[in-house]
Amino acid sequence: MSNFKTALVAGASRGIGLGLVREYLSRGWTVVATERQPGASADLAALACDALRVEALDINEEASIASLAGRLSATSLDLLFVNAGVSDDPTTPIGEVTTEEFDRVMRTNALGPMRVIEQLSDRVRPNGTIAAMTSALGSISVEPAVSYELYGASKAALNRLLRGYAVRAGGDRAVLAIMPGWVKTDMGGDQAPLEVETSVRGIADAIEARAGSRGSCFIDYQNSVLPW
Template sequence: MSKTALVIGASRTLGLAVAAELHRRGWHVIGTVRGEQRTGLHDLAGDRLEVEHLDVTEEQQIHALHDRLAGRSLDLLFVNAGIAHADVPAGEVTTESFTQVMVTNALSPLRVVETLGPLVTETGTIAVMSSKQGSLALNTNGGHEVYRASKSALNQLMRSYAARAAGSRTLLLLNPGWVRTGLGGPGALLDVDESVPGVVDAVESRAGEKGLHFVDYQNQVVPW
């Protein structure tokens, strides 16, 4: 029997590619999209791939998804969520913009983990898409201050979750590299198809390693 993965935020680019790569490798995939518009994920729907709906910033929708999936067991919960606003110093960012980035990139993924994590088997994996820019040690050039802060906050929240939810599950924070997406921009170093197979390799190879690990698409440890 194939393993089952729930991929949150699978409508396009990295999330869609992760869902597609898992499906290609024989996983049964449940992918989520926002809204009712047709997406690339819908084009893959069929044998071993289901489409669900979720806006991660709407807490009640997270609980509703949990209720719809109740009774099912997941081998992998993969959470992909991230936005970035203008690349300006933090003091120039509006409170509304700061709040939106923090809620989307840090608070909402942890709400997903807290609510849907119990569906993951005791030996399964919970993986969250982070970023090298969330590393304090690697921030030598500055820039993208609020985005960096949101990913650092995400990492810290996952640290706290790991401390509270100590068990046999594998917990991963994943850096996909600098990828040419709407978020990464056209000048990024990697194509999606250069990043995502490595991300999935890291997920599969780290399975069974309990505790929290911050690694990149080459399965190399990223410094905190």
């Protein structure tokens, strides 16, 4: 990858988001990293350098998204990557999920990321990339698991909204739904087979390989196309 590129990683305080910040900094990019409360992540703070800018963003708050868009009005991006997301109790069937929990997961995993994309897409340069972290559990073409019903539904919603956005926006930016693999994070657990470093290296390589492409695509960290 060449230098003088800029990435925004929304949801960068830990796990894969933090790993993406490290990866892009190591590749010579300038990175704008967001966390809900600036300074809350000691690991992100430890990466402080001239190429890193940390901004506040709560993707569940419209005013927070609008404020970030205003602060980045003079910033051009080669990559806008929305990583934020939450899980729920994977054993709870949808009929037992509370309204509040349904709203929380859907808002954080689908509505919030799309609001960020809608507000910041005009900061992405022509031939740049817009990406969001999703999951294979969001594929409606694959037989669903008997767990993670709400989480899977939220990622399916995100996938559908990304595809719809790509059609509506048109233009010359790639819109990628990216599945990072089963990764050792707070969400993935210690039993996951992938290290964060392996996942984020693959994600960055896949994004680079698809730079300049058109429309939407659902891929994994190895750049394999997944069924919507």
